[in-house]
Every structure is written in C-alpha cells, then in structure tokens.
Amino acid sequence: MTRMSYNRRRFMAAAGVAGLAGLAGCIGGGNGDSSVESDTTDWSFGITREGTIGYIKASGWAQLFENADTDITLTLNTTGGSEEAYRLCAAGENHITRGTSAMGMASYNEESRPGAQFGGDNTIPTVPQQVMAIADIRPFWVTMDDSIQSIDDLAGKTVHNGAAGSRFVGAIPFDSVGLYEDIELTQGDWSDVPFALEEGRVDAAYTYVMASGTSLPGWAEQLNSMDSLRVLEFSDDQLSTIEEDPYLNVTEVPVNEAFGFETNIDTVQSPTAPYQWYVHPDLSNDLVKEFCEISFSNVDEIQEVHDALGLFNEEYAVEGLTQSPVHPGAVEWYQENDLWNEDLIEG
Template sequence: MTLKTCLITGTLTSAMLVTAAAQADRDDWPDNFTVGTASQGGTYFVYGSGWANLIADELGLSGGGEVTGGPNQNLALVHNGEVALGLTTMGPAADAVAGKSVLAPGVPMDNVCALFPMYETPFTIAALSDSGIESISDIPDGASIGFGPAASTSDTYFPKILKELGVNFDRRNGGWTDLGGQLQDGLIDVIAFAAGIPVPAISQLEVQTDVNLIEFTEKQQTQILEEFPVSPFQIPASTYQTLEEDARSVAMWNFTIAGCDLPEDLVYEITKLSMENNDKMMDIHRSAKFSVPENIKYNTVLPFHPGAVRWYEENGYEIPDDLKL
C-alpha cells in the first residue's frame, strides 16, 4: 500500500469514526420536537416559532412551534413532557417551582430546566386616541380591558397591577391579535399586554388607526416595583411610531425552557446554536438582541439543564451550584 493510499484510507476512517460518533450521540434524541409559544399576534409566537424552525433546520430535526396559553401553560406542558421546549417568564416560573402555578396548584414543577435568556417583557397599555384615555387615571370605572390569553403572564400579573393602582375594570381574555381587533372595533376600551416589544398586535394597530401608548407615572412605577416581581423598564421611543419619547414601564425576564430529562447532547447543541448565532436569532425577532449568555444572571429560579451548563462552562460563564441539577 502506497503512502498516499494509507493517508486517504486513514482520513476516510477518521471521518467515518467522527460520523459514527455523531450518530451515536443522537441515538437517544427524540424523532421530533415541539416548542410551546403563546397565541398568535404576540412576540412569544413569533420568537418561539422562528426559534423552532432554526433548530429544525440547523440540527436536521423535525419540529415547530405550537400555539399555547403562554408561560404558565408552557411550564406545565414541559413539566409533563407534552412538549420538549417552551418559553416562560420568571414570575410564573417561580410560582411553578414552588407549587403555586395557577394551572396546577400544589404541584411543584421539578422537570423544567432553563436554557438561555430571551428578553425582558415590558408591560404595555394602549387605547385608541379618540377614547380620550391618555393616562391610567383616565381609564373609566368599569372599563373593559383585554389582558391577553387566560393564565398568561399578562393575565396573571397585569390585572393585579391595575387593581393595585386603583383601576376598576371588566376583565377580558383572548389572543393578542383578537383583542387588538376588538380594541379597534370599539368592543373593548383598553389593552394591557405583557409581551416582548414591539408587540405585533400593537404595531398592526398603529398602521390602521391612531393609538395612545400609556405609561406609568414615577409614583405608580415605584408602587408596582414594591409589590410585584418586576424591574423598571423604559420602552424606547423607537419601538412604536406612536411614541415621541421613551415610556416608563416595568418588565419581567423571559427564558427558554426544556424538560430536564431531555438528552444532554441535544440540549447542548440547541444552546450552542442559539447562543453562538445571535444574528440569526435577531432575524427571527429583534428582541433577541438580549438573547445573549451575559443575561443568564436573570434566572435565579430554575435549574439550568446539564446540556446548557456544559456549553456555558466551556465558554467561561459560571452557573451557581444551586442552579445545577
């Protein structure tokens, strides 16, 4: 056998071994996967569906996003193994871990692991300009307010926030797009959404009619920060064409989640793909600008999946011991 033949044979053998190893690593991977998102017209649906497509395309898997009731339901679906991946906010996550989920009170959800940070969810209030509602104090007694899908982060926290601020209202639930349409048609008075910005339903409203984006006063913001698991936030004026200057609000962080029993190699590859390709993530939704590993510090509730921990530690990011399985 000539030296050239030996080299070619050795190279082919090495390639076959690498391919075999890669195939072996996938032996316990599921045949397909689903990402729990939220209702259409919201950021979760856009972000989650796009992320699912990115995973499927890049890793050669079959998968996609699924319309759900949002963070609370996603936690339950992932915990029960009904979907592999999902999106949630830290408030509902803390409740779920403590067994205080509105969907499963008394059941600690211990099969939910964090993957990576997504973005902050600002709380946004809007009304039609011709309603005369320009501030929270302008909201009339008994106004009908759409809070998004039942049991969503928006529906869980926004009604409590407005009650804390002394607003008396008639509560309405529905998909983001549907409630935006109801506002435009005069069927409800206000929409109060907790969703990544820009909220697609509000952006669509701006194209079709005049809208007032309503901010919290400094006093109202301080009052909310003292009572709820949120942080101060400024909605940039560039977010919506309606805004002439930044709007004062509050926000809650979002993280992607996975069943803790998913294969470590699969979750490692998903985390690697998501954290090393922020340009592709931003092509999905511009809020993914904040989907970077530096923001893992905002999860103090859920354990990180071992596959995610491996990627973070390989790349110099420290995961606290109490957030490891």
Template sequence: MSFKTQALTATLAGAMCLATAAQADREDWPDNFTVGTASQGGTYFVYGSGWANLIADELGVSGGGEVTGGPNQNLALVHTGELALGLTTMGPAAEALAGESPLAPGVKMDNVCALFPMYETPFSITTLADSGIESISDIPDGASIGFGPAASTSDTYFPAILEELGVDFERRNGGWSDLGGQLQDGLIDVIAFAAGIPIPAVSQLEVQTDVNIIEFTEEEQQKVLEAFPVSPFQIPASTYQTLEEDARAVSMWNFTIAGCDLPEDFVYEITKLSMENNDRMRDIHRSAEFSVPENLKYNTVLPFHPGAVRWYEENGYDIPEDLKLD
C-alpha cells in the same frame, strides 16, 4: 506500509471514530420536538416558532412552534413531557417550582430546566387615541380590559397590578391579535400587554388607526416595583411610530426552557446554536438582541439543563451551584 499510508489510515480511522461517536451521541435524541409559545399576534409566537425552525433546520430534527396559553401552560406541558421546549417568564416559573401554578396548585413542577435568556417582557397599556384615555388614572371605572390568554403572564400579573393602582375594570381574555381587533372595533376599551417589544398586534394597530401607548407615572412605577417581582423598564421611543419619547414601564425576564430529562447532547447543541448565532436569532425577532449569555444572571429560579451548563462553562460563564441539577 509507507509513512503516508499509515498517516492516511490513521486519519480515516479517526474520522470514522468521530462519525461513530457523533452518531452514538444522537441515538437518544428525540425524533421530533415542539416549542410551546403563546397566542398568535404576540412576541412569544414569533420568537418561539422562528427558534423552532432554526433548530430544526440546523440540527436536522423535525420540529416547530405550537400555539399555547403562554408561560404557565408552557411550564406545565414541559414538566409533563408533552412539550420538549418552551418559553416562560420568571414570575410564573418561580410559582410553578413552588407548586403555586394557577394551572396545577400543589404540583411542584421540578422537571423544567432553563436554557438561555430571551428578553425582558415590559408591561404596557394600549388604547385607541379617540378613547380619551391618556394615563392609567384616566381609565374609567368598569372599563373592559383585555389581558391576553387566560393564565398567561399578562393575565396573571397585570390585573393585580392595575388593582394595586386603583383601577376598576371588567376582565377580558383572548389572543393578542383577537384583542387588537376587539379594541379597534370598540368592543373593549384597553389592552394590557405583557409581551416582548415590539408587540406585533400593537405595530399592526398603529398602522391601521391612532393609538395611545400609556406609560406609568414615577409614583405608579414605584408602587408596582414594591408590590410585584418586576423591574423598572423604559420602552424606547423607536419601538413604535406612536411614541415620541421613551415610555416608563415595568418588566419581567423571559427564558427558554426544556424538560430536564432531555438528552444532554441535544440540549448542548440547541444552546450552542442559539448562543453562537445571535445575528440569526435577531432575524427571528429583534428582541433577541438580549438573548445573550451575559444575561443568564437574570434566572435565579430554575436549574439550568446540564447540556446548557456544559456550553456555558466551556465558554467561560459560571453557573451558580444551586442552579445545577444534583
């Protein structure tokens, strides 16, 4: 056998081994997957559905996004294995891991692992311009306020935040698009959003009518920072046509999540795809500008999935030992 023939044979054998290994790696992959998002009209739905499509297209696994009640429900559905992937916020994640989820009190949701950071969720307030409400203190007693889907991050934290600030209100729930319609029709007075910006429902509202986007005063912001697991935030003026300058707010970080028992190679490929293609992630939603590995430090709650840990460590990012599965 000539040297060229030997080399060709070795190359073909190596290629066959790689193909066999790749096939073996995929044998335990799920046939399909679903990403838990939130209600239509919110950022979670746009981000999660687009991310699901990216995974399906690039990894060749059938999948898509699903409308849910948001972070709390996504945590519960991923924990039980009813959903493979989901989106959540760090406040609800901490409560779920401690067995304090409002959906399942006493159940420690320890089959939920973090994948990568998404973006910060600002807490913001929108009213119609003709309501006369230009500040939080202007909200009249008994005002009807929409807080998003029941048990969502907004519904979990925003009522308590407004109570802390002395607002008396009547609580309403619903999807963001539906609440936007109710605000425009005069059926509710205020919407208290906790969602990534720009919020599709707000962008749609300000095209159709004049709105006020209400910011926190410095004193209100400080009072909320002292009472809740949130961070200071500025909504950039460029986010909405209505804003003439940055608006003071508070925020909470969001992460993608997966069942801890999902195959390591599957999750590794999802993490690799998501972290190495930020331009494509930004095409899904511009808030993905912050979906970069440098922001993984904002998860101090959930363990990272072993597949995600492998990608991070291969690329020079350290994961604290207490955030790795035993």
C-alpha cells in the same frame, strides 16, 4: 430544499388550567415515570399560536436546527398560550417550551400570581428547567378615552388583556401595584383588541413590544391608524413598587417609534417580564448542552429572525435567568464558557 416540520395539534383546547394540572399529575415525571426519554433528539416545541412573536422566534430556532450539524430537530406544537405550553412541558408532552420567568419561579415555589397559578391544587410534580433567557416582553396600555389620564384612572374600568393564555403579562403589573381587584380584565382574541377599543367595548387595552425592538405584534398593526390613541403611564411610586417585585423589571419603551403617528408621550416605562426557553428536566445533559452550543454559535442569525431577539447573546441569556432551576446541561455550557452565575439554581 429546506424542510421545517410543524405539528399544529391543539392539545385539549377546551381544558382549563386545573384540567391541565391534573393531566400533568398523571403524565409528569421527575420520579422516573416521565414519558420523556433522555436521549430523544426529536423535540416537540410547545409554542403560542401562529402570528405571535413567540411563534416567529421559535420558527427561527427550528430553522436554525434544521440547517445545523445536529440530530436535534424542533417540531413546533402550537398551544392555547404560554402557561398551557409550560404545563404540557411539565407533563412530558413537550420537550422544550417558551415561558415567562414567573412560570418557573411560581411553579418551583408552588405559589400563585395572576396568570401564573401554581399554588394549591395547581401545583405540578415536574418543574421545567431554564436553558436560556431569549427576550423580554415590554407591555404598555393604551386608551381612546380622554377621561383616562394614567394607570390609576383604570380603577373601575374594563381593560382588554389579550388571549387567555397570555394573562400573566397583562395582569401581574396591576397585582403588583394593588389595582388588580379594581380593574375588570377581559380576555379575547388578540385581533379583537383594536376593534374593542374603537367600538368602546373596553376602556383600555394592553399591547407590547419585545426586547429593545419597536415592532408591534401583527395583530396590533391596526392601532397605527388610530391616531387618537393615548399611552398611559404608571406613577413614580408605582414604578418603584414594580421594581421591587421579583417577577418584573422596569424598562423604557420608545412608543413614539412603535406607532406611525405622534404619541402623547415619547417613551413609557414598562413593567417588563423576561422570557426563557424551558426544557423537561429528564432530557440528557449532553443534548441540552448541544442545544446551547448551537444556539450560541449562531447568535447573529438568531438576532436577524425578529427585532424581538435583538438583545439575544450569551450574556443576555444568563443575566435573564431567575430563581428557578437551570438544566444541568445548560449549567455545564455556561461554566465552561465562564458565564455561570453562582447565585442561580442548578437543576
């Protein structure tokens, strides 16, 4: 019988980002004082809560390593969101975690963007290092208000931005096009999004698909019964601005396939954010290289976990890496397999 271990600890659920930053300063490594032992094989895997696509993906990886010929085990540790999980990895509380490329770049450059606050008092002493890009998140915005025809019409409106720990993906596109200060972004449980729209508590809301998939997250399935829902578009000028933003890409979402009813448009251009697996930099090169070897030897199995991972393979894993450090163990694996890009940053 196959066993998978889950640690459902909620670490400092009431703590704010600044509190976690302070914690990272007390526990974090990078100067030989980390709580992470380089040769540890029992990896705490910081991930978002159960029911999220991120949790499903991490569960697939944990199952893979449970069955693989390796001493590495992945124990899922749910947190309040991607940024909290990333900061806990920096603090040595998690060995591996999920995060957007923005978290890596912003923390490495000690700068701040909405939902990726790593400048000033929020800097962290240890920057988690990239291992591989695994998927991207492709957000889009929906409304039931006929007076709202485009993203521009959201100025002065209230928009549901999902859970607090996932603020980046819903906030940074508005920051990129200069609308961030003009929109009231409210945070709340993902499951509240359909009700908030239906009851008129918000004017619009953000939802998403992952990678090339068309599966809505579980909490968004109720949107399928709301056939008066309309999908909003960015203007061509706004999309050009987004394409110039180092934190975002622009990709197409076939919204007509995501919903069970005929949508007002067939496809929408999405301000897309790549997601990576990050590890604590003190993990040994040999173990991180082994993590890569097992992952890339089982691409077909990983792709079957969820359509969010449908694009995952060795090339995708490298092409999605961005301008923050890549763990040397991963670099070694990519170099040996002729995949390394010299424009990337070796940790």
